[in-house]
Amino acid sequence: MLRGLRGIVEDIGGGVVFMGQVLSVALFKPCSFRSISEQIVKVTEQSWLTTAVAGFFVGAIMTVQFSLQIQQFGALGYLGGLATSGTIREVGPLLIAFMLSGKVGAFTSAELGTMRVTEQIDAIRCLGANPIQEIILPRWLGIVCSSFFLLAVGLMMSIGGGLLMGMFFSGISMQEYVRHIPTIVTSFSILSGLFKCLVFAMVLASICTYKGYTATGGARGVGRAVVNTAVATMVAIVIADWVTSVFSDVALRIVLGD
């Protein structure tokens, strides 16, 4: 138990030091725009379809759940607004983070882990380059930037899924569904969703690059790094969700002057 706890503390400490190095490289030796854009394209290509499909069904699920609840109060006109607000503020960013964690997080961790155990990272150092500048920073920024593209895709699809479900499951028209979206989905909801998306993407990118970069022990070590990445990102994203929810709530209260 104590050994496990010590391992977690050491892992967090190692991660913080690693992110310090990444930040230092980002400030003083930034990588090329080309290498970042390559990663953005790669991550987006890898995940947009899954995100779109998942987004569509999440929108549909949200609409069905809200529909069952608000039908009792005769407030079906608010269905579109409520379902969309819930998706933008909470479910959308969370969904994107989980999608990225499963696809991009595992992939990045395995890729970097393989580079580590096959001595490619050592070779980069011996050939006069900084591995953090060459391979870590572009991947980190690629994941963070592409998460916003994927959020946009996921949200559009979820609104589409919700709308279709509203029309065919709840029997309301398209005009009725979208009528209250502008009144319920405020700029604060959008900012809150974007903020969550940014935090989750940063958490994910940090964990998967760190776990891959520090993998040891051949093929088994790479496998272990991928599993640890999957577990750590899921837990960290849920914790980050709680923290950002509290933070958003406090910010909203301050803005409203409560």
Add this chain to the structure above:
Amino acid sequence: MIRFDKVKKSFGPKEVLKGISFSVKKGEILFILGTSGTGKSVLLKNLVGLLRPTSGEIWIDGQEVSHLTEEEYLPVRRRCGMVFQHPALFDSLSVYENVAFGLRRHFSDLKESQIREKVMESLNLVHLNGIESKRPQEISYGMQKRVSLARTLAVGPEVLLFDEPTTGLDPITTNAINQLIQELSHKLQTTSIVVSHDMHCALDIADRVIVLDQGHIVEEGDVEHLKQSSHPLVRDFLQEALSAERA
């Protein structure tokens, strides 16, 4: 000249190198032999700063390098090129870009035409021509090893460090690589340190041999001296080399 002075290296409670001292003369081919896990690769990685000794000193041409920062190590790494146990080629780059990688980083002022010239020259040295546009996964493992050597040679190192250069290769490619090490050492006047467990190869091309066991040097000398050794591990290695020759 390279000199290790009482170098120790530990990983947690495990001490891998237990006070190693030896030196390598300019232009010499030194073989470091030992069974797996005796710290041979750790020794090389300490020399190029991929690992740092727990204690002791490493001298290269009068400069103590073990305390240098990552930035300060760059000129040392340009002078001491390392060929890894794995080919360690970058999958996303072509053979040409792999060989040019170190040139672009170590010599940022080189023109593209000069880079091309050096890349072709290096590939020529390892007897590989016409594969520049191929990806590493499109060529054989033996060829990948030679591309890896060309990538190290391109930077023009004075010292070549080989970590198990023939592991995983068939006997014919193994012989070709060994001949290449000897040929390059003579042609380019480089100092070579070869980490291996292949005594047969050491007997063929080494000027001097060090045998490592449990983090200590148990035997050191030229090939003739080694043949007279009574140390059990050295006798085992010699026996193995003899059997391989007979086979």
